[in-house]
Amino acid sequence: MAYRIPMFRLLAPAAGLxxxxxxxxxxxxxxxxxxxxxxxxxxxxxPERGIRVFVDPATGQLRRPTSEERQRIALSSRDRxxxxxxxxxxxxxxxxxxxxxxxxxxxxxxxxxxxxxxxxCRKGRAAAAAEECPAEDSQ
Amino acid sequence: MTARRLPALATLALVxxxxxxxxxxxxxxxxxxxxNTDGPNEGFNDPxxxxxxxxxxxxxxxxxxxxxxxxxxxxxxxxxxTPVEIRVRASFDPLPCTADEGALGGAFPDTVVSDLPDAPLxxxxxxxxxxxxxxxxxxxxxxxxxxxRFNSSVGQTGCLESGxxxxxxxxxxxxxxxxxxxxxxxxxxxxxxxTLVDDSTGSEFLNQPDIFESMIFDETAGKHWTxxxxxxxxxxxINTDHLVWDGxxxxxxxxxxMGPLVALHVDSPSAIAGNLDFGTAVFGPDVSDVSLTGHVAxxxxxxxxxxxxxxxxxxxxTNASAIAGRVALxxxxxxxxxxxxxxxxxxxxxAVIVANNAVGPPPxxxxxxxxxxxxxxxxxxxxxxxxxxxxxxxxxxxxxxIPGQLAGVGELDRPLLYTPNPVEPGSSVSHWDTSASPNxxxxxxxxxxxxxxxxxxxxxLHDIGWRxxxxxxxxxxxxxxxxxxxxxxxxxxxxx
Numbered sequence: 001m002a003y004r005i006p007m008f009r010l011l012a013p014a015a016g017l018x019x020x021x022x023x024x025x026x027x028x029x030x031x032x033x034x035x036x037x038x039x040x041x042x043x044x045x046x047p048e049r050g051i052r053v054f055v056d057p058a059t060g061q062l063r064r065p066t067s068e069e070r071q072r073i074a075l076s077s078r079d080r081x082x083x084x085x086x087x088x089x090x091x092x093x094x095x096x097x098x099x100x101x102x103x104x105x106x107x108x109x110x111x112x113x114x115x116x117x118x119x120x121c122r123k124g125r126a127a128a129a130a131e132e133c134p135a136e137d138s139q
Numbered sequence: 140m141t142a143r144r145l146p147a148l149a150t151l152a153l154v155x156x157x158x159x160x161x162x163x164x165x166x167x168x169x170x171x172x173x174x175n176t177d178g179p180n181e182g183f184n185d186p187x188x189x190x191x192x193x194x195x196x197x198x199x200x201x202x203x204x205x206x207x208x209x210x211x212x213x214x215x216x217x218x219x220x221t222p223v224e225i226r227v228r229a230s231f232d233p234l235p236c237t238a239d240e241g242a243l244g245g246a247f248p249d250t251v252v253s254d255l256p257d258a259p260l261x262x263x264x265x266x267x268x269x270x271x272x273x274x275x276x277x278x279x280x281x282x283x284x285x286x287x288r289f290n291s292s293v294g295q296t297g298c299l300e301s302g303x304x305x306x307x308x309x310x311x312x313x314x315x316x317x318x319x320x321x322x323x324x325x326x327x328x329x330x331x332x333x334t335l336v337d338d339s340t341g342s343e344f345l346n347q348p349d350i351f352e353s354m355i356f357d358e359t360a361g362k363h364w365t366x367x368x369x370x371x372x373x374x375x376x377i378n379t380d381h382l383v384w385d386g387x388x389x390x391x392x393x394x395x396x397m398g399p400l401v402a403l404h405v406d407s408p409s410a411i412a413g414n415l416d417f418g419t420a421v422f423g424p425d426v427s428d429v430s431l432t433g434h435v436a437x438x439x440x441x442x443x444x445x446x447x448x449x450x451x452x453x454x455x456x457t458n459a460s461a462i463a464g465r466v467a468l469x470x471x472x473x474x475x476x477x478x479x480x481x482x483x484x485x486x487x488x489x490a491v492i493v494a495n496n497a498v499g500p501p502p503x504x505x506x507x508x509x510x511x512x513x514x515x516x517x518x519x520x521x522x523x524x525x526x527x528x529x530x531x532x533x534x535x536x537x538x539x540x541i542p543g544q545l546a547g548v549g550e551l552d553r554p555l556l557y558t559p560n561p562v563e564p565g566s567s568v569s570h571w572d573t574s575a576s577p578n579x580x581x582x583x584x585x586x587x588x589x590x591x592x593x594x595x596x597x598x599x600l601h602d603i604g605w606r607x608x609x610x611x612x613x614x615x616x617x618x619x620x621x622x623x624x625x626x627x628x629x630x631x632x633x634x635x
Contacts, residue, residue: 085345095253096267096279097345103335104288105328105565106245107321107585111301117314118499121324121583122242123338123565 169219171212171326174228174283175205182231182291183208193307203306204231204289204318210308210591211322215330218597219605221272227329228283234290236298243316244289246325250279251335253347259604264349266331269604285329287322310591320580320589327581327596331603333569336364338562341372350603355556355568356385358549376567377560380574383553386602389595393545393552396595398576400544401426403516406535411525417492418501418517420476421588422508427576429514430539433489436465437530440482446473452493453478456486463487466536468526471496471517477506480515490514490538494523505587514538547575554595557583571595 088096102124110118175183185201195210197203208229216225228249234242252270253263255278268284271277293316294303305315312320334351335344343352348365355364357375363385364372375382384390403417419426438456439449446453452469456462467488469479476493483491490513495501501517516538518526526534549555555572557563566583578586581596600606 087345090278092256093254094256094278096250097252097264098250098282099247101247103247103333104245104286105247105325105333105569106242107324108240108242109299109302109316111239111299117302117587119583119585120563121566121570121585122563123569 169216169221169225171216171219171225171227173205173208173212174226176228176230177201177232183229185231185291189306193305193309193311195306195308197306200306201231204304207306207308207318208287208322211319211326214319214323214591214593215326218593219330219600221268221605222275223268223271223277225268225271225285225330226283227285227287227326229287229289231289231291233292233298234288236290236292238297238300241293241299242290243293243321244287244325246285246287246329247333248329248331249283249286251344251349252278260350260353262347263353264335264344264347265604266329268329269331269350273604285326287325287329289318289321308591310589312587317587317589319591321585323591323593324580324585327593327600328569330605331600332581332596334364336372336568338376338564338567338569339373341367341369341374341376343369351569354384354386354602356383356553357381358383358551373562375558376562377558379558379560380555380572381549382556382558382568383549383551384556384599384602385553386599388598388601388606390551390553392595392598393548393554396575396577396579397545397547397554399427399540400546401539401576402537402541403518404537405526406432406537408529408532408534410532411529411534415518415522416501418503420480420504420506420515420517422477422504422506423480423511423513423515426514426516426538427540429490431489431514432535432537433464433466435468435492435526435530435534435536436462436488437527438462438467438469438483438486438488445478448473451479452482452491455482459486464489466490466492468492468494468523468530470494470523471502475506476504476515477508477511480508480511480513484511484513488513490516492523492526492536493517494527495520503587547572547579 083102085097085099090096104124106122108120108122110120112118177183180186183201183205185199185204187200189198189200189203191197192203195203195206197206208227212227219225227246234244236242248266248268250267251264252258252267253265254261255265255270255273257273257275258265258270259273265273266284267279267282271284290298292298294300299316303315305312305317307317308319310317310320331351334355335349336342336352337344343349352364355375356362357364357367357378358381359378360367360371360375362371364375367375403415405412405415437450438452438461439458440446440452440454440456442449443454448470450470451473452467453474462483463486465488467483467486467490469483469491471493479493480491493502493504493515495517498520501519501522504515504517545552547555555574556568557566557570557572559567563583570583571579571581573582573584575582575595578588579594579596580589580592581599
């Protein structure tokens with residue numbers, strides 16, 4: 001696993017609003033989209049996991065969000081399937097969201113009984129997977 | 140003078156050092172950096188000895204993988220223009236796989252950004268690499284822009300056992316899986332060739348449109364997707380042959396990349412009249428150069444070791460006189476496509492139609508037949524059965540270019556997006572339609588005949604905001620390689 005820079009921690013002082021639905025200031029590694037084990041081990045949990053932080057867009061100071069702000073945050077960070085994404089809103093209004101493997105676009109090859117090969121593109125790790133999970137590489 | 144010259148020389152030396160030692164990926168207008176996330180002795184760090192192949196000078200499997208990644212990054216980097224480094228978080232891991240089916244690899248934008256003050260379309264999601272270009276700075280310092288994960292198990296026991304990766308840089312992959320071509324396709328997705336809309340429900344990501352979605356246009360509804368409700372988008376995603384890309388750069392480039400529309404039409408009997416989806420062969424004459432009309436006839440050949448049925452066309456016909464001057468209809472299987480075509484030509488047929496022997500699209504047909512002069516087509520199993528069932532009534536077909544029409548485009552020559560019914564998550568909408576001709580990089584059924592270029596994909600990226608006055612113009616492919624109405628999955632074998 002490569003070294004990963006906890007970028008949002010660096011941005012936090014400048015951020016207008018940071019929403020962490022279930023994690024801290026840094027985006028954690030996304031959970032696997034299916035039942036297969038993670039290919040590379042997930043990063044160590046951030047010590048801030050579970051903290052919900054609100055930074056006042058005007059002052060840059062930490063404060064408790066208003067109920068209206070909490071409602072807006074909840075609505076804007078949840079997709080139609082109910083899945084929650086972390087949304088970083090910067091002071092200028094820019095919204096930043098880290099995607100997960102739901103959006104993985106995979107090329108899948110299939111060898112047909114007559115020896116020909118067909119290709120298709122599938123979305124999501126689970127959709128791209130065959131039925132069996134592979135053994136981990138030994139590393 | 141001396142005091143001023145020394146810094147200048149030092150600067151020159153520094154520049155020379157940078158030029159000499161800059162990574163390959165940094166030579167283009169955009170610096171695309173491959174971030175190797177593999178551990179020791181795996182993936183990009185696999186120390187297994189490898190023989191240099193196709194211009195790839197790596198001497199280990201890991202080196203060859205990294206060189207292929209860098210080549211794909213270099214191709215894209217030379218065509219894009221951004222002052223901000225594009226980071227591709229990459230790994231080779233054993234991905235889910237079976238002996239005959241598995242993921243070769245995939246990618247997605249690591250982060251998306253909306254409401255950026257500098258973005259052309261307010262309130263739309265952009266992939267972070269593109270958003271960074273607008274901002275002129277890395278909006279998420281230290282973060283990666285694209286995640287790419289590829290399958291290290293390909294060719295091993297239990298994973299696509301009959302295949303293997305081809306790490307060469309020359310596109311001469313034979314029956315191997317061309318890593319550079321797959322990478323170019325996947326990086327295209329990571330750079331923005333995808334919509335975040337759920338293609339099954341039509342719902343937008345976090346209730347906001349994305350920039351790709353904003354240029355999807357339904358010709359039936361007369362609306363862009365951003366003007367539709369979710370249910371309308373879901374219906375539009377399966378509106379086959381009527382969903383197009385409505386971007387000006389792409390529209391302008393269509394004549395450069397799309398070949399003429401070729402149709403295989405059943406003229407009679409009226410009960411089955413109409414155009415058929417068909418596959419083509421890489422051998423024999425190009426169907427776009429052919430214009431013919433003829434009666435369809437069914438050859439009979441011996442049921443012998445060459446082919447156990449009398450309709451497989453694997454042996455010399457016993458009713459050759461009934462085939463001469465006609466279009467021979469044979470079944471797929473038992474021998475190569477080349478043998479079937481050669482036997483048809485020997486009997487005097489003017490063309491041969493191979494009916495698929497299984498459910499699925501009409502196959503593309505590979506092989507070599509320098510002496511073949513008649514066109515070879517394939518049709519679906521059901522269409523083949525319909526032709527055969529009507530032979531007594533007299534079946535007449537026509538093959539030829541439809542004047543003034545391009546393949547793979549909608550009513551106003553805007554390129555079609557892939558909209559099968561039922562929807563195919565991951566393939567639907569976020570790809571060009573498979574009727575495009577010649578084959579395009581961003582078709583869902585990645586073709587085996589792709590050169591390492593980005594064809595009509597580059598103008599699309601221009602449309603979503605990657606454009607710049609300094610971009611080189613996209614270069615069209617030299618010659619069409621398949622017919623217009625083909626919807627076949629491209630296949631890479633000469634086996635039947």
